[in-house]
Each structure stands twice: as C-alpha cells, then as structure tokens.
Amino acid sequence: MAKVKLDELRARLRARGLRATPSRLAVLELLLSDQADQPRSHAEVVSALASGPWDPATIYRNLTDLVEAGLARRTDVGDHVWRFEAVDGKHDSTAHPHFVCTECGTVECLPVMKELVAPRAKTPRALKQRQVEVQVRGLCDTCL
Ligand SMILES: [Zn+2]
Ligand SMILES: [Zn+2]
Numbered sequence: 001m002a003k004v005k006l007d008e009l010r011a012r013l014r015a016r017g018l019r020a021t022p023s024r025l026a027v028l029e030l031l032l033s034d035q036a037d038q039p040r041s042h043a044e045v046v047s048a049l050a051s052g053p054w055d056p057a058t059i060y061r062n063l064t065d066l067v068e069a070g071l072a073r074r075t076d077v078g079d080h081v082w083r084f085e086a087v088d089g090k091h092d093s094t095a096h097p098h099f100v101c102t103e104c105g106t107v108e109c110l111p112v113m114k115e116l117v118a119p120r121a122k123t124p125r126a127l128k129q130r131q132v133e134v135q136v137r138g139l140c141d142t143c144l
Helices: 006-015 022-033 042-048 056-068
Strands: 072-076 082-086 098-101 107-109 135-138
Touching (some): 006 022, 056 072
Parallel strands (some): 098 135
Antiparallel strands (some): 072 082, 098 107
C-alpha cells in the first residue's frame, strides 16, 4: 500500500483537534499502513517504532488520544490485550469482525459484514444499532 503523505496525516490530526506531534504522526502512519491486515497491540506498536525516540508511555498516550479523537479503534478479542487499528474510509467506523486463531492467538481483520441476520424478532438494541463486536474463532492458515 502506498505510504500516506505526512501532510495528510497532519491535517487529519488537526481536524480532530489534536496537535500533530511527531510521535502521533508516527503512530497514526503505522496504524494506517496496517489497513485491512491486523490490529496491533501497544507492545507491537512500540516495537515497530523502536527506531524512534519515544518511550512506551508516550506511545500509549498517543494511541488513546487517537481512539478518543475517532481516528483509531481499540478492540479486545478476549485475551485482555487492547489492539489498535486506524479508522478511515476502508476501515470505517462500523466495526468489522476479527478472526482470532485459537492456537497461536493471531488476530486478523475480516471484511465488514453488511448484514448480521438475527432471525429472532427480539434482539438486543445494541445489535440493531450495530454497537457490537463480531468475533470469529478458529485456526489460522499457519495452524490449520
Ligand atoms: Zn494460528
Ligand atoms: Zn480490524
């Protein structure tokens, strides 16, 4: 995927009321470069940005800032680890399902499912409003 231009990232941050600090830019760029791939944990973001001068606490704050500003989303697939991913056109604000490998714990993003069919008339309101997370569990290609 083509590298997202820094100017565009700055504009995105400022449009959401965030200052475009170098670490925020680096974190956002990293999350966007992961599109449609897999969400990253804080530890994975820290190691991916290890060449930068930022400490893990700064990167964690950047991640939560991006979530609060609506530029990223965090998800817990059940292992009590927050994983972060960018929210943009392709990865829009509608949460997409995640595939979790029950063997190695790999997490992958799945395409957005247009419809979640609930055959019963009475379903939780959150489901109708699509405020739910869909998770698919099974074996990844490597473990199968
Ligand atoms: Zn696996
Ligand atoms: Zn995802």
